[in-house]
Amino acid sequence: MEIGGFEIHPALLDRPAQEALVEDLRAVLAQAPLVQPETPRGRKMSVRMSAAGRYGWISDRRGYRYSDTHPAGTPWPSIPEAVLAIWRRVAPGARDPECCLINWYGEGARMGLHQDRDETDMSQPVVSVSLGDDGLFRMGNEERGGPTRSVWLHSGDVVVMGGAARLRHHGVDRIRFGSSTLLPRGGRLNLTLRVVT
Ligand SMILES: O=C(O)CCC(=O)C(=O)O
Numbered sequence: 001m002e003i004g005g006f007e008i009h010p011a012l013l014d015r016p017a018q019e020a021l022v023e024d025l026r027a028v029l030a031q032a033p034l035v036q037p038e039t040p041r042g043r044k045m046s047v048r049m050s051a052a053g054r055y056g057w058i059s060d061r062r063g064y065r066y067s068d069t070h071p072a073g074t075p076w077p078s079i080p081e082a083v084l085a086i087w088r089r090v091a092p093g094a095r096d097p098e099c100c101l102i103n104w105y106g107e108g109a110r111m112g113l114h115q116d117r118d119e120t121d122m123s124q125p126v127v128s129v130s131l132g133d134d135g136l137f138r139m140g141n142e143e144r145g146g147p148t149r150s151v152w153l154h155s156g157d158v159v160v161m162g163g164a165a166r167l168r169h170h171g172v173d174r175i176r177f178g179s180s181t182l183l184p185r186g187g188r189l190n191l192t193l194r195v196v197t
């Protein structure tokens with residue numbers, strides 16, 4: 001399914017594949033715990049974040065940036081093989097991702113409309129994997145404002161933001177907390193795979 005250049009693969013991952021991913025991510029998050037980042041303006045984001053790969057995306061009072069270490073100073077764990085396999089399946093021919101950003105949305109968490117534009121090579125897509133609770137994903141335009149379209153993403157759905165959609169605004173308005181039984185602590189986990197350099 002394609003909406004405004006956003007390529008949506010509903011239910012790409014079946015339940016056993018989702019469960020295996022959650023196990024992989026549990027190990028990643030044990031090494032690189034989720035943190036609640038602050039925006040440069042000093043507001044707490046509602047989403048909790050961590051990452052795997054050569055780089056992680058972080059935000060604090062000094063700004064947004066990719067960093068080769070977790071805020072605790074440790075290197076990021078490597079991206080699990082099963083996560084790389086998803087990337088290679090939906091983005092054949094792309095360079096391997098250097099960052100797997102991990103977002104966890106608890107009750108009431110959201111992510112405002114934004115562009116992913118801290119990467120160098122915009123010919124490479126961003127691939128998003130949804131696990132756990134449903135999330136209302138909003139898709140807009142390259143420019144600020146204008147019409148947007150929204151779709152509920154479910155556990156196991158994968159979205160490719162490439163080509164014309166690579167720099168389009170997107171965000172998550174809300175989640176349906178408690179709609180999935182996948183995650184032990186509930187909520188929604190989203191992975192975004194990115195080529196950074
Ligand atoms: O949670 C999502 O579905 C989107 C996350 C996102 O856009 C981001 O991390 O840049």
Ligand SMILES: [Fe+2]
Nearest residue numbers: 114115116170
């Ligand atoms: Fe994004």
